[in-house]
Amino acid sequence: MDEGRTFKQHGFTITTRKLPILKAGPIEEMTSKLGIAPPEMIFGDNVARIEYPDKNWSIEFNAFDALDRVDKKGTELKVAYSKEWHQSRQNHSDDIKEVVKPFDWSYSTDYKGTVSGAPAFEPTETSIPLELLKRPDPILFFDELILYEDELADNGITMLSCKVRIMPARLLLLCRFFMRLDDVLFRIRDTRVFVEFGTCEVTREYLAREEKYEAVKHKLMMQGETGPEAMRDPNRLANLLPIVDGSLEKLVLK
Template identity: 60%
Template sequence: MSFNGPVDENFPTPAAADKSTVSHVQKGFKISARKLPISKSGPIDEMSKKLGIPVPEMIFGDNMVSIEHMASGWRLEFNAFDALDRVDKTDKNMLKVAYSQEWSSSREKTHEGIKEVVKPFDWSYTTDYKGNVTKGKPFEVGPELIPIELLKRPDPILFFEEVVLFESELDDNGISILSCKLRVMPDRMLLLCRQFMRLDNVLIRIRDTRIYVDFNHGKVIRDYTEREDGFDKVKKSLLFSGRLPGDLTVALRDPNQIVNLLPEVKHTLENLALP
C-alpha cells in the first residue's frame, strides 16, 4: 500500500479530520465515526513513545467512534490509543510460545529509533478496552440486559459504520484486530467493539463490548464479554458442529463463525440513565 507525500508527514490536519467524520443525530443523540488511512511513521513513533510499547503494524490512530448525548454533553468514545493503553505492558500475561522472543526482536528492529520503549509486553495486543467516557457520569454496575428481541425487529437502519482501530498479523502467526461496528435504528442503536485474536496453534480470543442505547428513555447499557479457548479445541468444536475439514481455515479466520464455540471467561454488565 502506498501513500502520497512524505512518510513522516503529520496526518491528518484538523480540517481533514473534520471532513472525514460522519455523524448522525437521532432523538438527541449524536453518533459519529471517523475513518482515515493508516498512520504514518511520525505519528506512529509518537504514539509508541507515549504508550511505552511498539504499536501494531496497521494502526489507524486517527479513527474513532463516539456516542454523545447532546442535552447533557455525556460522551463515549472508542479510539486506538486508549485501546492500546489497556494492553499489559509487562510480561505477566505475555503468551509463552517458542517464537515470542524472535517476534519481540523483529519489532525492536522495526522501531530502532525508539528502542528505549521496547520491553516485555503482551505482544498479542489483547485489551480489555470498553471505550472511554470522555464527558459526563460513568457507567455503574447494573442488572439490565440488552433487549435482544427488540434488536431482532426489522426496523430500518438509518446509519451504519464499521471502523478498524488497529490490526496486527502477529508476525504472520495469526491476527489481532480491533474494530467497531454500529447500526442506528429509529428508537435504538447497537455498537459492537470486537477484538479478535487468533494465535495459530496456540489460542483464540474474542473480546466484545456492546453498547445499547434506548433513545426514547435515555438508557445506555454496556455489555462486556471475554471468550477464549485453545486453538486445537476450537478446531475440534468446528468439526463437531458440522464443518468439513476443508472449511476449517476459512472458519478460523471468521470470528462470527467461532464466537459461540468459545467458552465465556468473563462477563460484566453496566447501566447508565441519562436525563
C-alpha cells in the same frame, strides 16, 4: 482533518471517522506516549463516538486509549502461553524472536470505551434486549471501522474493530477485539453499547471469551466446518469460546 460521518437521532449524535493508516511521524509519537511499539497497522485517527450534548456526555472508541490498556509487561500472556507457542514453533526460532517482545505482543485489550461527563455507569442486571435488536427495523445508519491490526509475525491475527447500527428507536455499537494465535489460543473481547432513545438508557456489556486453539478446531470439525475461513471469522467462532470474564452496566441520561 476529516471530521467523519455524523448522524443525529433523539438528541444523540453518532460520529464515525475512517482515515488511512498512520504515517511514521504520528507512529513515533504514539510509541513514545504508549511506551510500547504499536501494531503493524494502526488507524490512530479512526474513531466511533456516541454523544448526548444536553448532558455533555460521550463514549468514544479510539486506538490510542485501547492500546493504553494493553499489558505493557506482557506477564499474563507470556506466563500462560509463550512456552506452548515456543514448542509449536521450535523450528522457527527467527519467528519467535520477532514475536515474543517484552509486552503483550498480541495487543489484547479489555478496553470498554472512553467515557466523558456524568452520570457514570453503574452495575445492572438488566441485559441488552436482544429481541428488540432482532426485529426488522429500518437501518438509518451503519458503519464499521478498524482501530488496529497485526498479523503476529504471520502466526495469527489480532484486530480491534467497531461497528455501529442505528435504528429509529435504538442503536447498538460493538467494539470487538479478536485474536488468533496459531496452534495456541483464540480470544474475543466484545464491548456492546446499547442506547434506547425513548428512555435515554445506555447499557454497556463487556464479554471476554477464550479457548485453546485445538479445542476450537475440534468444535469446528464437529460442526462440519473444515475450511480455513472459519478460523478467521469471529462471528462463527464467538459461541464456541467460553466466557471467562464480563460486566453489565447502565446509566440514564434524562
